[in-house]
Amino acid sequence: MKFYANDVTSLSHRRLRPGFIDDPQFGTFLEALPDGAALIEADGRIKLVNGKLELLLNLARGDLVGSELAKHAKTAGPVIQKLSTALHQLKRVEVSGTLNSQRSVVANLSILRTADGGAYGALLTMREASRQSRNEGSENFRFDAETGSVTRTSFVRTPEIDAIVKQAETALDRGASVLLTGETGTGKSEVARLIGSGSEAGAAPFVHVRCGLLSDAQFDAEMFGIEPGSAMDTSTRGKLGYVEAADGGILFLDQITDLSIAAQSKLVAFLETQTFSRLGSAQRRQARIRIIAATNENLTDLVAAGAFRSDLYYRIAVMPFELPPLREQAGMIDALIEHHLRSLNLGRKPQLRLSAEFLAKLHAHSYPGNIRELANILERVAAVADDVGRAEHFIAPMSALETRSSVALPVGPTTPESLEASATPFKDLVQEFETWVLEKSIAENGSKRSAAKALGIDIATLVRKTKRKR
């Protein structure tokens, strides 16, 4: 029997095969999801959680499993209260808000029903609001209950990708680190997730660390956690670090070249010993993790320039794999078009098809932003065209800015009149503009480090300013 994640995450009226949820492979399915997830029984008790949810809630699996969801409202935040109220009423909801762990999240609760229509409980999924993306959601995962395998439904696989995944899995299982390189948008994060879901680690955690978001000041707390009750612990509950959350699984260090030299040194020390201490504690702890690192920068150049530690390079580059740019994979373009079009047409009326001229333009384009850029072009045509995407609907990205990341222009007032009418204080407007300039520069330069260099500011200043809430 095939069982689709979006059967669970979006369709509460689906009836589940009896015993399905108790399938031991269900845990594998939860771990493979890119979002935090928990299976909750009708009485409100948490039956299963994945590593990403532990991290988002800053609560350990042992504290969550077997306990009632409502019990965590005080420690985790009001979002949890809203979810448990909806669970109590057997109501499907989407809730957004900020958790006590300071993470802004969007959470979905879907009610699960048994074959006879009774309420089994619910599936909770949660992701950071900044990571809301059509292509990254749990709905793109499919779980086959018979084989226990989890596959990406919205992912184009090529023989090259399959070969990388296979070799990387073997390398990881033998304890070697894997390095994924390639231009921006070539699918490094996606391939890392694929490796994570298929390796021997199975249902083990896969923890995605966006290195560009780690400032030096926060590095230790985010990476190694905070000892509960220690002088460093402002929340009194401590903090679960990435390393501890990934114990027994994979730590994915995305855009590793964004780490400062100081942070790189700490990482090397951890990788050498596989031990760490939480902030506020002298006790050394062991973590059994496998490493996948990724970057779109030229690591050897950075090492030569002294911007990346050579010892870290040798540690992470045991098995390097380069993902090719899209312009060198003409054969993949059709498959990607078909995939993205299918997903854009889900529930769309009228259905969108592409004219021969539009397709010719797609094939002739050079895609500096690679797969991400192709997806953007298709999202645009879906937004502007009715039933047929014609040549005039082909909007090539205006600049590298839009191909490299989804940076939004400031949404604040733009005319003197609207500025006057607005109650936004001047300081906030300046901050908003500053954040926009920084994000634009990061997108244009491909990394925080290069952006800081281009703007002539310190990397720590840039990281601090981009972390400010808008």
Ligand SMILES: Nc1ncnc2c1ncn2[C@@H]1O[C@H](COP(=O)(O)OP(=O)(O)OP(=O)(O)O)[C@@H](O)[C@H]1O
């Ligand atoms: N094989 C694929 N099939 C379908 N979509 C893909 C594939 N690979 C990547 N994508 C999509 O392209 C976009 C960019 O992918 P991803 O974030 O993995 O690239 P990246 O190489 O990690 O980029 P960056 O270096 O900028 O971090 C995402 O929206 C992703 O879903």
